[in-house]
Structure formats: C-alpha cells, structure tokens
Amino acid sequence: MSLATKYSREVKRILAKYPPENKRSAVMPLLYLAQSEAGYITREAMQDIADLLEMSLTDVGALVGFYTLYHDKKEGKYRMQVCTDLPCALRGADRFMDSLCANLGIQVGETTPDGMITLEAVTCLAACDKAPMFQIQSRDGLEYHENMTVDKTMELVEALKKVGGEVK
C-alpha cells in the first residue's frame, strides 16, 4: 500500500503546512513518515514520495543521502548515537564511547549480533552541559539520554532489547 493511502490523514496534514505550489517542501516530513514504518526508508517509499510530490526518484534519494538522520539500510532496531564532539569530549565522551564498545562487544558503526543496537558516533546534539550523552533513534523517533554512565547505559540497553525483542 502506498504511503499516501496508508497514512492519508498524516500526509494531508503535512501537505497543508506548505503553499500548494511548493508541495516539494513536504519531502522531509514525508521521509520521516516513511522511516517510521520500517526504521529505514525503502526504495518503494522514495518512489511513492517522488510520485506524490512530482519529484524525481534521484532528487528524493539525494536528500536521503545528504541528511544524516535518514537511513536507506536496515541496521539495528535502535541506533545509539553518542556525541563525541568537542564539548562532550572535554567531559570524557571518548572514554565513555570506548567503554560502551567494550561492554557491547562491538566497534563504532557496528550492530550487536541480535540486531538490536547500532552504535554510532555523532556530532554536537546541543547537550554539551549534560555529557556524556547520546540519543536513541528508532522507528518511534528520537530520545535523548543525558548525564549518562556506562552502568545506566547498559541497563537501558537491556530494557531496549527486551522491548525491541517483543515488537516486530
């Protein structure tokens, strides 16, 4: 089923935000909508959006490639995006990340064997006073976790694995 059919109300709400002659503006919110479906954006969804907004598939794909919060590949159910940028690093984010790698048994950019957690290093998330911190990106959106310790993080990982294992 196409995006426009399945989420007709949401699509209508998004399109109403922009002048009708500039409906291409709806492409970013529609990409988020598509991503909420599978956790990544499928080629079919990109084609749906291209048709709906009268854009080429190439133009839609270019946006998915340009913006880091869009993904075109299936990876972990939860993307743990740890800020290792300058202000966080001045509060120990690099060591925090090393320790997370050791505890999860994966390197940055890898996914745990159960397919639950993908560990990523990201640039500033506007939480410099609350490092170490990360955000969890999933189908449900984005959640900040601030002033974190490795113990607290591993507890969260266990909780996510439990929830994530039940939700298909």
Add this chain to the structure above:
Amino acid sequence: MAYVLLRHRDIPGIQKLDVYKKNGGFEALKKVVTQMKPNEVTDLVKNSGLRGRGGAGFPTGMKWSFVDNKIWPHYVVVNADESEPGTFKDREIMENNPLQFLEGVAIAAYAVGAKAAYVYLRGEFWKIAAALDDKIAELEEAGYLGEKLFGTDTTVHIYTHLGAGAYICGEETAMLESIEGKRGMPRIRPPFPAVYGLYGKPTVVNNVETLTNLPMIVANGSDWYKMMGTPDSAGVKIFSLSGRVRKPDNYELPFGTTFRQLIYEHGGGVQEARPVKAIMPAGASSSFIPVDDTVLDTPMDYASVRKLGADLGSASVIVIDDTVPIEWIINKTIHFFKHESCGKCTPCREGTYWMMNLVERLKREDAGQADVDLLLNVARQMQNKCLCPLGEFSTMAVVTGIERFPQDFKKQADVNIEPINADLKKVVSQNL
C-alpha cells in the same frame, strides 16, 4: 535580577497558557496588532539595540527594514537549527518557555507583514517540534494565532519544519533550500533573503533567542532593554558555558559580564582547579583566545571580544584548561567541519578534507613541523574563498591555534579525559 528569556527559572509552569497569561503573556502581541503599525514595531526594535543572537550580531530591526515591500507574500523563518558545538540555549528556551518564543515569532511576523512563519528545528529536536505543534494548536484555538487576531485583519500562522541532521542548514540560505525540499546547500548572496528568500519571496530569518526577547521589549520599552548590557551590545544574552568547567549550563547575563564572572562566579571554576588556558567564545567556529588576567576581566560584548582577536558569535563559551593540547582540539573541530561541509564549493569541500588528513598525520610518530606548516598553509588558502561561513569557520581554530599556541603542536602526551560520571573506571577495567 529577574530573567528576561529563561523566565521558567523564575516562574514555574510558564509553559502553560494560563500561567503565561497571568504573567503578561500575549499582551505584547495584542498591543502591536491592535495599537501599532508594523513600521512602528520595527522602529521600537531598532531603538532597543537588539542584535541577532544566532552569531552574526546583526541589528534585528534593521534586518526587518530591508524586507522588500514591492514583492509579496513575506515570510518569517526562525532559525532553531542550533547545531554549533557548544550551543544549547535555544533548546532550553523552546523546551521551557515556548509561549514567549512563539509570541515573539508572531510579533516579528506582524512587523514584516508575514502571514506564515516557519520554525526550522534541527531533526534531533523532534520532541520539541511535537510539543511546539501542540502549543501552536492551543494558541490557534485560543485566538492568539491564526486568522483575525484580536478582531483585526491580521493573520499569523506558525509551522514547524524539522531538519534531519545537517549543521549547514543553520546557514540561512541553506535553511531556505532545506525548507524548499532540497539538499541544504547555501545560495550565493546577494540577493539576500530580505529580497529573495523562501520560495523566492522576501524573508526574514531570525534566531530563537532573538525573537524571545521581543515580547519583553514591547512590554517594557526599548529604553528598559538598553539599560541592560553595553552601548554596543544592548540587553541580555544567554551564554552557553561548556568544556572543562565545574558547572556547565546556560547563564542569562547582561552583555558586558566578564569571562571571569561567567567562568568562576557562575560556572564554579575549572575542573580540579586547573588554570584556564584558552577560551573558544563561539563554539567550534571560534578563534582561540589565549587566557591571562586581562582576558578574564574582558567584558563579553561584541566589540570587546573582537579586540581579543575573536568573535563572540552565539556566545557558546568553551573553556579549555592546561591539560588539553590545542592540537587535540583542532583534531575535533576539523573532523566536525569535514563531516558537515555540504560539498558545494571547492575550497571548503577539499580544504576540510585535506585539513582532516593533516590533523590525523600530526598524530603519527614521524610527524614534524613541516606537517604543521602545511596545515596552516591549507587553512590560510581557504580563507576568504568559501561560499558561506562554514568553510571560513573551519579555518579559525586551525590558524589561531597554530599561531597562538605553537608549543601545542610539538609532541604531546595522549589526551585521556575521564568521563564526568565516575562509575566508568570500574567497568572499563573489567572489560578492557
């Protein structure tokens, strides 16, 4: 002194409409819509001395007066992209004092004759955008946004628009491209957005903090506002303090507060009582200020910080102590800019790439002064050649770091900063 912007710290529950109204909420919007002409609002803001809080410090009222009245419709675009490393002030405003912010957006829209305003939030502010959408719906219901405001013919609609993880979209023309559904790449200026902005129409782009000042300026007058701060930099500013300080946080203070007051009185001093070696006053885009007593006693306003060979920018003050080599810092900033360069113009795309290779080479055993010289050379060759400020910003820390801290580019001990939360040691030793 009572807060002007971070009023939620004084008034619990100010994010709720009834509490906000009890504290004068929407009186300012009502006043401008029912009693003032748009140009009178612009004049009031000009007289207040308010300057843009996003980094450039351009006078807000003057920016509004550039909007081309021969071309319609007009738009307001709010820069809520807040992505500069070290900046986290707009987030606190929108999370905790959203109604004052939205009232400010509506006042700006009225002043420039815009019926629609788009708030461009970075994608990571997903929850904030959802909360703002709820507030906007509530305000439309209550008659403070939407059509026929206060029984007049004024219409103001506010819409949120989420970015998706691109620092460059904080550059105003890249932001406009992004709203138009394109990759966030800067346009060549001129024409400036005031003439050719969103959808090719005259557009004012203002920062969240800038606009949040407006209800208070309308309510209390421009003279009240000018009494705070310095003649060059009127009013209050939120300083995002981060780095090696004990109490990193947002501090709303009058312009002209000294670095010493910010770092020691408010920020609790430096971790482990180390001395401050350098300050980056505008996040990762900053020049380095080597710190001595004179610097610490310098007032933080646009003109005084410029005299120190830096810019105040968005006032995201990153404090660096004597345990951290500058070479390590620029390794971080260059990786950031390499990642965030949009790739449109050659000096920035290639320059950040080569600077990244060079800062990585500096980590090697056989690196020497020739590599440092080459890095400086690449940075200098980029300067004044980039299409937008991102490329220029990427060179600031490199050039001033090498020039002002040459000793930090000899062999350095490894940097190994312990995470602030102390439980890590145990876990690390168990697992490594």
